[in-house]
Amino acid sequence: MGWRQARWDEPLVFELDRPGRRGFTPPKPPREVVEAVGPLRIPERVARREPPRLPRLSEVEVVRHYVRLSQMAYGVDNGPVPLGSCTMKYNPKVALKLLSNPKLEYLHPLQDDDTVQGVLEAMYKVQEWLAQILGMDYCSVHPAAGAQGELAGVLVMRRYHELRGKLGFKREVVVPDSAHGTNPASAAMAGFTVVEIPTGEDGNVDMEALRAAVGEATAGLMITNPSTLGLFEERILEVAELVHSVDGLLYYDGANLNGIIGRARPGDMGFDIAHVNLHKTFSVPHGGGGPGSGPVCVRRREVVDGVTLEDLLPGPRIVYDEGEGVYRVVAPGRWSVGMLRAWIANTIPVLWAYIYILSMGPQGLRLAGEVAVANTNYFLKLLEDVMGEYYSLPYSPGRPRKHEAVVSAEPLREKTGVTAEDVAKGLLDRGFYAPTIYFPLIVGEALMIEFTESETLENIEAYARALKEIAREASEDPERAKSRPHNTSVGRVDMVYANHPRTVTPTWRVKRLREEGKLGPLR
Amino acid sequence: MGGPHPWIPNAGGLESLLEKIGVGSVDELYSDIPEKLRMSPGEWDALPIGEGRPLSEVEVARRWERLMERVRSFRSPPPFMGGGVWPRYVPAAVRYIVERAEFLTAYTPYQAEISQGLMQALFEYQSLIAELLEMEVVNASMYDWSSALGEAFLMAVRVTRRRGKVLVPETMNPLHRKVAETYLYGVGVRVEGVKCDRETGLLDLEDLEAKLGNDVAAVYIEYPGYTGVIEENARTVGEAAHKHGALYIMGVEPISMALLEPPGRLGADVAVGEGQPLGLGLNYGGPYLGIFAVRWDGRLVRQMPGRLIGLTRDREGRRAFAMILQTREQHIRRARATSNITTNEALMAVAAAVYLSLLGPEGLRELAETTWYMSHYAAKRLSEIKGIESPLLKGEFIMDFTVRLPEPAREVRRRLRERGLMAGIPLEGHAWFTGRDMLLTVTEVHTREDVDMLVDSLGEVLGGR
Numbered sequence: 001m002g003w004r005q006a007r008w009d010e011p012l013v014f015e016l017d018r019p020g021r022r023g024f025t026p027p028k029p030p031r032e033v034v035e036a037v038g039p040l041r042i043p044e045r046v047a048r049r050e051p052p053r054l055p056r057l058s059e060v061e062v063v064r065h066y067v068r069l070s071q072m073a074y075g076v077d078n079g080p081v082p083l084g085s086c087t088m089k090y091n092p093k094v095a096l097k098l099l100s101n102p103k104l105e106y107l108h109p110l111q112d113d114d115t116v117q118g119v120l121e122a123m124y125k126v127q128e129w130l131a132q133i134l135g136m137d138y139c140s141v142h143p144a145a146g147a148q149g150e151l152a153g154v155l156v157m158r159r160y161h162e163l164r165g166k167l168g169f170k171r172e173v174v175v176p177d178s179a180h181g182t183n184p185a186s187a188a189m190a191g192f193t194v195v196e197i198p199t200g201e202d203g204n205v206d207m208e209a210l211r212a213a214v215g216e217a218t219a220g221l222m223i224t225n226p227s228t229l230g231l232f233e234e235r236i237l238e239v240a241e242l243v244h245s246v247d248g249l250l251y252y253d254g255a256n257l258n259g260i261i262g263r264a265r266p267g268d269m270g271f272d273i274a275h276v277n278l279h280k281t282f283s284v285p286h287g288g289g290g291p292g293s294g295p296v297c298v299r300r301r302e303v304v305d306g307v308t309l310e311d312l313l314p315g316p317r318i319v320y321d322e323g324e325g326v327y328r329v330v331a332p333g334r335w336s337v338g339m340l341r342a343w344i345a346n347t348i349p350v351l352w353a354y355i356y357i358l359s360m361g362p363q364g365l366r367l368a369g370e371v372a373v374a375n376t377n378y379f380l381k382l383l384e385d386v387m388g389e390y391y392s393l394p395y396s397p398g399r400p401r402k403h404e405a406v407v408s409a410e411p412l413r414e415k416t417g418v419t420a421e422d423v424a425k426g427l428l429d430r431g432f433y434a435p436t437i438y439f440p441l442i443v444g445e446a447l448m449i450e451f452t453e454s455e456t457l458e459n460i461e462a463y464a465r466a467l468k469e470i471a472r473e474a475s476e477d478p479e480r481a482k483s484r485p486h487n488t489s490v491g492r493v494d495m496v497y498a499n500h501p502r503t504v505t506p507t508w509r510v511k512r513l514r515e516e517g518k519l520g521p522l523r
Numbered sequence: 524m525g526g527p528h529p530w531i532p533n534a535g536g537l538e539s540l541l542e543k544i545g546v547g548s549v550d551e552l553y554s555d556i557p558e559k560l561r562m563s564p565g566e567w568d569a570l571p572i573g574e575g576r577p578l579s580e581v582e583v584a585r586r587w588e589r590l591m592e593r594v595r596s597f598r599s600p601p602p603f604m605g606g607g608v609w610p611r612y613v614p615a616a617v618r619y620i621v622e623r624a625e626f627l628t629a630y631t632p633y634q635a636e637i638s639q640g641l642m643q644a645l646f647e648y649q650s651l652i653a654e655l656l657e658m659e660v661v662n663a664s665m666y667d668w669s670s671a672l673g674e675a676f677l678m679a680v681r682v683t684r685r686r687g688k689v690l691v692p693e694t695m696n697p698l699h700r701k702v703a704e705t706y707l708y709g710v711g712v713r714v715e716g717v718k719c720d721r722e723t724g725l726l727d728l729e730d731l732e733a734k735l736g737n738d739v740a741a742v743y744i745e746y747p748g749y750t751g752v753i754e755e756n757a758r759t760v761g762e763a764a765h766k767h768g769a770l771y772i773m774g775v776e777p778i779s780m781a782l783l784e785p786p787g788r789l790g791a792d793v794a795v796g797e798g799q800p801l802g803l804g805l806n807y808g809g810p811y812l813g814i815f816a817v818r819w820d821g822r823l824v825r826q827m828p829g830r831l832i833g834l835t836r837d838r839e840g841r842r843a844f845a846m847i848l849q850t851r852e853q854h855i856r857r858a859r860a861t862s863n864i865t866t867n868e869a870l871m872a873v874a875a876a877v878y879l880s881l882l883g884p885e886g887l888r889e890l891a892e893t894t895w896y897m898s899h900y901a902a903k904r905l906s907e908i909k910g911i912e913s914p915l916l917k918g919e920f921i922m923d924f925t926v927r928l929p930e931p932a933r934e935v936r937r938r939l940r941e942r943g944l945m946a947g948i949p950l951e952g953h954a955w956f957t958g959r960d961m962l963l964t965v966t967e968v969h970t971r972e973d974v975d976m977l978v979d980s981l982g983e984v985l986g987g988r
């Protein structure tokens with residue numbers, strides 16, 4: 001029997017509305033309180049006239065509704081999620097259990113430091129351990145996600161050049177064309193112009209193009225290593241030297257850290273700034289899109305007299321006062337790029353990473369990286385007999401991949417018209433989450449696959465078989481291959497209808513007002 | 524380290540896996556790393572990471588218990604502290620749903636067909652907030668209120684093409700202001716304060732008018748304000764902003780929306796806010812939930828940051844959900860994206876959807892009313908203590924309010940701590956206030972006895988005044 005996902009035809013919560021029902025009863029104010037303060041007073045001009053149109057349901061119905069919805073979702077606990085560059089590891093349950101501690105629920109972030117020493121110690125240690133793992137010197141767990149860690153990093157770049165009086169001409173950030181989209185987007189948010197450089201045929205950065213691009217105007221370079229192709233950047237030392245020679249800073253995008261963890265460290269490669277995604281390499285669950293946590297780290301490097309990169313880090317940060325033996329929360333100082341969110345950190349994800357790293361130790365982290373890399377290469381081995389025929393492995397097919405591999409379905413499309421997207425949908429039908437598709441942009445019909453160390457031998461083999469089956473189906477019955485998925489909660493989703501100015505429906509309110517004739521097309 | 528590992532199924536069979544790949548050792552898989560950069564297992568394993576060795580689950584649990592012994596959680600009474608996130612009760616059903624593995628361990632729903640339940644939950648979040656705010660378009664979340672505000676300002680700069688400044692109330696949340704300044708640092712736009720009335724805490728409309736001009740990208744107010752005061756002139760402020768071609772951004776606390784006219788009816792172009800009160804807990808800093816909403820105007824919608832889930836259909840015409848208007852986002856638009864955001868606070872958005880579904884319109888209103896009564900009871904009782912001005916500002920409030928104490932607020936807080944109370948936020952760092960001012964918060968989690976205890980203790984620590 002094949003795999004099938006639940007299909008509930010579950011109404012929207014608004015459609016379950018029934019007068020006279022409710023799912024939660026707030027406490028009422030005691031009579032003496034009401035008597036003491038008199039009737040409720042809201043200024044006339046801003047008093048709400050109509051209650052919000054929220055649905056009315058009992059707790060029973062709310063729970064059933066969201067349980068049914070959860071059954072039409074798919075996470076790592078359901079099966080393999082080999083999304084490339086997303087590092088979808090298993091999320092150890094010990095962390096979930098320990099973090100369910102009710103003490104945390106009422107901990108206000110402005111509570112006195114001496115009341116939260118245990119939490120501060122854990123977060124401080126995460127800062128210290130990440131510095132070791134990355135080969136950097138100082139970390140801040142303040143950023144809420146990888147993209148915010150990146151923004152912090154490029155703002156550090158900006159402040160560095162500003163303090164050195166060079167911001168007037170340090171206007172460009174260099175980014176390889178294989179980079180994650182967040183890199184150029186972060187650089188632009190920090191006010192830089194993005195200069196894209198091509199990838200050479202060997203999968204490394206094209207050194208000639210890089211030499212031509214790097215100059216006086218270069219503020220820095222953002223790169224992930226291993227690259228999104230899963231290849232180690234072999235000339236990274238040369239790249240670092242070149243960027244440093246024009247007083248540019250080197251930024252490490254830690255999204256792909258699982259490819260080298262335990263074997264090499266960005267700090268040793270010459271990187272000045274690095275961020276990591278705790279929700280990737282450090283097993284924090286991704287929650288269907290978040291929360292995450294994106295600590296940012298720097299090397300010890302002088303900016304100007306008496307100021308180092310550490311002083312530029314965003315915050316608040318946690319420091320250890322050795323004299324007093326206490327941990328303290330320190331607001332960002334005068335040189336810092338400042339605060340990126342109003343509070344210290346996405347604390348729960350940081351604590352999750354603490355539990356994970358503590359459990360793994362250096363040996364466990366190294367083993368995780370090694371098995372992840374072995375899994376990638378085993379998977380490629382399994383595809384060898386269809387390489388060239390249906391699939392291909394662009395850029396140095398002979399080199400070992402690291403955390404992920406980017407397989408192209410270009411040959412399959414040419415032969416059968418079945419695309420990477422169709423392959424993805426075919427995988428869904430066989431009970432697997434699909435790869436990241438059409439990324440990186442430099443690979444046609446890209447299937448970007450990352451099993452991580454969490455996947456079993458059997459699932460990797462089954463996944464490889466599924467890819468072959470899909471190719472066979474594409475050859476024999478391309479229409480069927482293109483009609484998938486059939487076994488998921490719904491069939492292929494209509495993206496044109498979803499995005500058309502006349503039909504685009506971002507909320508239930510838009511649907512209602514449109515039906516009442518109160519909203520025109522989105523212009 | 525050889526042998527089986529609970530979270531690494533192939534660890535025990537690594538040797539045979541390598542054999543199947545056709546390599547002699549793991550090292551070969553890293554052979555393209557320049558030798559100078561390669562770390563030997565011996566070197567790596569000696570690094571001070573964790574305790575230098577793997578720990579069993581039993582050991583980890585013990586370490587954790589010891590850490591938690593050094594955490595003091597104020598439960599009875601809960602902290603009288605808000606300032607942007609607030610002590611609020613988290614209904615058991617909310618926590619139960621967000622721990623569902625299918626939600627908790629999922630990635631961003633890139634593959635629509637297998638992620639319908641998650642996307643429907645996020646669409647419901649967007650839709651519930653849309654009704655609460657009466658704004659048509661809500662994204663599937665930002666990190667928190669402050670970063671949502673930073674993004675709203677950047678959006679205003681793009682929409683108006685004005686790079687001068689944005690106007691904010693000088694009483695605004697100082698932490699939010701700092702974050703906004705960080706977000707605007709890259710584009711070089713200034714944050715300028717508009718005066719507020721010393722008596723009422725309301726925005727000074729004359730000063731606003733004087734500061735408005737064709738260099739202003741946005742006017743922002745908080746609703747209710749950091750001081751707790753409800754900005755009664757919210758509509759007039761919006762009209763002034765629009766007259767000068769600036770966007771009008773309102774920052775909201777969602778539970779107060781049960782009592783207050785929503786931003787959609789007050790002329791707001793963008794509404795941001797903090798979703799933390801909607802069943803998230805305080806958790807010492809996060810995760811929280813940035814609310815981001817705009818009205819139905821393509822000029823705004825196409826410039827908004829963040830992920831949007833939309834209602835559509837599948838090829839058989841069945842109802843379905845999909846990520847929509849993605850050409851705004853970084854993975855497609857790269858350097859020209861509206862933001863770099865990708866990971867957001869999706870699970871917290873699901874929590875907020877469950878919370879709002881549980882409460883419904885009546886539950887939310889009752890909750891807001893209880894909050895109003897409890898905080899007013901506290902303010903009134905405090906005013907009976909000689910030497911305390913309570914509330915300090917005469918504008919109406921719902922949950923937060925400021926008081927002026929006869930002694931430094933920090934010192935008073937310290938003395939209350941000795942009596943087992945975590946009191947309010949001293950406002951010494953806020954330019955608008957003095958060192959004797961404190962921001963207090965009372966919600967439904969505080970009982971009458973809690974409030975009485977605060978009042979009585981305050982009377983005592985102020986030394987028989």
